[in-house]
Structures are given as structure tokens and as C-alpha cells.
Amino acid sequence: MRHFKVLGMPVHIHKNYSDWLAQRLQANQGTHVVTLNAEMTMQARKNRDLANVIQQAELVVPDGSGIVLYLRSRGEKIARCPGIELSEQVVKIAAENQWRIFLIGGAPDVIDTVVDSWRKQWADIAIAGTHHGYFDQAIEQQVCDRLQSSQPNLILIGLGVPRQELWIQKHRHLCPNAVWIGVGGSFDIWAGIKTRAPAWLSNNHLEWLYRLYQEPWRWRRMLSLPHFVWCVTKESLLNR
Numbered sequence: 188m189r190h191f192k193v194l195g196m197p198v199h200i201h202k203n204y205s206d207w208l209a210q211r212l213q214a215n216q217g218t219h220v221v222t223l224n225a226e227m228t229m230q231a232r233k234n235r236d237l238a239n240v241i242q243q244a245e246l247v248v249p250d251g252s253g254i255v256l257y258l259r260s261r262g263e264k265i266a267r268c269p270g271i272e273l274s275e276q277v278v279k280i281a282a283e284n285q286w287r288i289f290l291i292g293g294a295p296d297v298i299d300t301v302v303d304s305w306r307k308q309w310a311d312i313a314i315a316g317t318h319h320g321y322f323d324q325a326i327e328q329q330v331c332d333r334l335q336s337s338q339p340n341l342i343l344i345g346l347g348v349p350r351q352e353l354w355i356q357k358h359r360h361l362c363p364n365a366v367w368i369g370v371g372g373s374f375d376i377w378a379g380i381k382t383r384a385p386a387w388l389s390n391n392h393l394e395w396l397y398r399l400y401q402e403p404w405r406w407r408r409m410l411s412l413p414h415f416v417w418c419v420t421k422e423s424l425l426n427r
């Protein structure tokens with residue numbers, strides 16, 4: 188595993204992340220996976236708690252084009268590792284090995300649809316539990332109790348950034364041997380509520396444009412992207 192920094196945030200480069208995670212699952216080695224993009228990097232510059240979580244995660248993959256372009260501009264020939272694809276690969280491995288999966292996040296019907304579709308794909312998939320992502324403190328305590336008593340191997344948390352990263356850090360002691368992945372809006376995509384950008388946009392580093400088209404209310408959050416470019420440019424000029 189090679190380690191890099193993007194504006195102070197770690198990025199880990201490996202030739203096969205899903206194999207690496209399968210080994211961690213097999214060995215019951217507690218792991219937090221962060222899927223880093225430019226938006227999250229800029230959030231972490233303002234949110235010290237989020238920055239700390241990312242810095243402590245065992246695996247930070249280059250999810251976004253901004254991260255990949257940054258590292259390529261510094262001579263590292265790396266490819267994107269979209270978090271949703273990595274999560275799909277790990278779910279497949281877990282399903283085939285009957286490793287137990289717990290899912291938290293998304294709307295109530297969304298999470299049920301995801302589980303139904305996975306059960307169609309893998310009849311033997313071991314779902315240890317699920318809960319949608321709209322809970323108050325009392326329900327949260329029940330979710331934590333269920334997590335602790337079921338001790339799943341793989342836990343997918345889709346509460347959005349930064350809530351899911353902070354949630355994982357706060358609760359990972361409940362299942363210290365599990366692999367925890369913050370999956371953002373992946374449940375919506377797996378349930379068919381939203382779609383991913385077409386390949387021709389992703390291949391040209393324009394996935395953000397598709398997200399803006401699909402969710403125009405994100406425009407304010409997405410102002411962090413030009414800010415990321417500006418910070419990267421400033422860093423390059425200062426390092427000359």
C-alpha cells in the first residue's frame with residue numbers, strides 16, 4: 188500500500204482494494220474505509236473532526252476525479268476507485284462467503300429494496316440487520332444494541348458526508364472486528380432511485396456535472412470543487 192497526501196488528507200494506493208478488504212474481513216481486522224473526493228477534502232479543511240476521522244481511517248481510496256487528477260499531476264499514474272464499485276465488489280465477496288452484512292442509511296423503502304435485490308442475486312446472502320437512516324436518539328440506541336449483539340463482518344453506512352464518517356468513528360468500538368464503509372448515496376443507486384453518470388461523463392472527469400443535473404440543489408455544496416482547484420493551484424505555485 189502506498190500513501191499520499193492530497194491537501195493534507197491521506198490517500199492509499201493499492202492495486203486491488205477488494206482483495207485487500209477481503210483479507211481484512213477474513214482476518215477480522217477492524218477497518219474503516221473512506222472514499223475520498225474533492226468535496227469531502229474541502230469539507231475536512233473546515234471540519235477538524237472529519238479531518239481526524241479521515242486521517243485515522245485504515246483505508247482511504249481515491250473516489251473522485253479531483254483526487255486522481257491531483258495525484259496524476261504529481262506523476263502518480265493512478266486510477267479512480269469509485270466507492271460504490273468497491274462496495275459492490277466487497278458485498279459480492281461477503282455474500283459468497285456468507286460473511287454477515289449490516290446496512291444503515293437511506294429512506295426506509297430504499298434499504299428494503301436494496302436487500303430484496305441482493306437476495307435475488309445471492310440467495311444465501313447473510314443480512315445481519317438493516318435500518319434506514321432517519322432515526323432519533325432512542326432509535327439510534329436500539330440500532331447500536333442490534334449492531335453490538337449481531338457482530339456483523341461488514342457494515343455499510345449511508346448517511347451522507349460527514350455524518351456517516353463521524354458516525355462510524357463514534358460507533359466502531361461496538362463492532363471492532365468489522366469492515367465499515369461510508370457509502371454515501373449508494374443505497375439510492377442500488378435501489379434504482381438514482382442513477383450513476385454515464386461512462387462517457389465519468390471517463391472525462393465530469394461526474395460532478397451529472398450530479399448537478401440530477402440534484403441541482405447541491406450547487407452550493409459543489410462550489411467546493413472550484414475552491415479545491417484553487418487550493419491545489421496555490422499549493423503548486425508555493426512549492427515551485
Ligand code: UDP
Binds near residue numbers: 348373
Ligand atoms: N441520509 C440518511 N439520513 C439522513 C440524511 C441522509 O440516511 O439523515 C441518506 C440519504 O437518504 C442518502 C444519503 O444519506 O441516501 C446521502 O446521499 P448523498 O448522495 O447526499 O451522499 P454524499 O454525497 O453526502 O456522500
